[in-house]
Amino acid sequence: MEKIEPGKNDRKEMTNILNRYKVIISLVTAVMTIALLSSPLFVQAQDTGSYPVGNPLGLTYDGDFNPISSNVSVYGAINNAESCIYDADRKLxxxxxxxxxxxVQVNDAWVSLINSDGSVHTTKWIGVQNPxxxxxxxxxxVLNDPLGSEIADGVLYFADRDGGTSQDDPTVAVIRRFDLETGAPLEDIRLEDSPWINDIAVAxxxxxxxxxxxxxxxxxxxxSWKVWKVSPQGDISEFAVGEPINIPNGIALDSDGNIVVVNFGNPEVLTFSPEGELLKTEKAVQAGGDGIEIMPDGTKYVSSxxxxxxxxxxxxxSAELIAENIPSAxxxxxxxxxxxLVVPMTSQSTLGFVPLD
Incomplete structure (x- = not known):
């Protein structure tokens, strides 16, 4: 029997048909996945009595939540994180x-709870719902693009922003606040004269x-280099503008209530009084500063x-490096x-851990 070889046009048509089938199969798979994740077996949200937040890792079926086995460790849950804050009450x-x-998508951020060994406690605590x-x-x-984070007096703070959905859509800085116990959103603070804010500290x-x-x-x-101040009454003002702050990034309060600012543009770490007076200038080993943690004895840790x-x-x-070559610390x-110390590594979508002596 003579063997018939398909022509180029025939092969092209067969390829097109196969590609169409692949697209159809992908769509069906996506729909089935969404249906499964929406079923009671995969429901992760819990109702705390006031606001739905995510469960720790586990499954919900027959109406009951069952935690993951204690002999299972899960890592991950982090995507493009810029900061972290330790909840001493939860120990998370x-x-x-x-x-x-x-x-790409507004309101796509979420908040995870991570154990001290880096394993995941709750993948999505705030933001378990899709946008x-x-x-x-x-x-x-609403949680769009959270950068800095802070905990104070039972409230969880994030430096966030609205807008930026297109090149022509301006951004506006927003301080998001959440009830630390329930995860419920509290009233936002909009800084209408600021396009975006980075780190945050609360006196x-x-x-x-x-x-x-x-x-x-x-x-x-x-x-454009500024530190903003929001009074307990909600009054918004400029605390510091321009030099000596130089592309200010990290911010924290020391045990005396002074405001410590980390410059990105140079290695300087600046300490201001609450009245705005520059009290002290110190230098990190490296420029490009980002985060800062201050110990009770006054020791400062600064990431670049x-x-x-x-x-x-x-x-x-005196300054010394205690860790180095951490990508996007x-x-x-x-x-x-x-x-x-816990180090969000933004470009790596993970966390680094630095034990202290």
């Missing part, structure tokens, strides 16, 4: 993941300080997102129970 690390950019469901919650959930009296990193280009405008080191600045002002936090 709180990590906000930024998700995709505003131009399309969040507006239906009461109150609605004992409730005063909020937040950095506007500003221009980072070749010819930056120093007037640009050069990847962790600087320890002693109370006498962002805004660190201190895990007091494990006596370790």
């Amino acid at each position: 690390i709180i990590v906000p993941s930024r998700g995709v950019s505003q131009r 399309g469901q969040r507006s239906e919650l009461s109150p609605p959930l 004992k009296d409730g005063t909020i300080y937040t950095t506007q990193t500003g221009d980072l280009g070749q010819n930056p405008d120093p007037q 997102v640009r050069q990847g080191g962790i600087t320890r600045i002693s109370p006498n002002g 962002a805004s660190i936090c201190y895990d007091s129970d494990a006596n370790q």
Whole structure:
């Protein structure tokens, strides 16, 4: 029997048909996956009595939640995280993941709870709902692009922003606040005169300080480098503008209530009084500073997102590197129970851990 070879046009048509089948199969698979994840077996949200948040890892079936076996460790849950904060009451690390950019999907961020060994406690605590469901919650959930984070007086704070959905859509800085116990959103604070804010610190009296990193280009405008102050009454003002702050990034409060700012543009770490007076200038080993943690004795730990080191600045002002070559070492936090620094590695979508002596 003569063997008939298909022509080029026949082969092309067969390829097109196969590709169409592949697309159909992919769509069917996606629909089946969504249906499975929506079934009671995979439901992760729990109702705390006031607001639905995510369960720890486990499964819900027959109406009951069952935690994952204690002999199972799970790692991950982090996506493009810029900061972390340690919840000493829960003994868990709180990590906000930024998700995709505003131009791709608004309101896509979420908050994970991580154990001190890096394993996952709750993949999505705040933000277990998809972006399309969040507006239906009461109150609605909005979490777009969280950078810095802080805990104060039972409230969880994030430096966030609205807008930026297109090149022509301006951004506006927003301080998001959540009830630390329930995860429920509290009233936002909009900084209408700021396009975006980076890190955040809260004083004992409730005063909020937040950095506007500003221009980072070749010819930056120093007037765009700011530290904003929000009084307990909600009054918004500029705490510091321009030099000596130089592309301000990290911010924290020391045990005396002074405001400590980490410059990205140079290695300087600046300490201001609550009245705005510059009290002290110290230097990290590396420039490109991002996060800062201050110990009760005054020791400071500063991360460099640009050069990847962790600087320890002693109370006498001497500085040394205690860790280095950490990719995109962002805004660190201190895990007091494990006596370790936790380092969000933004470009790696993971966390690094630095034990302290």
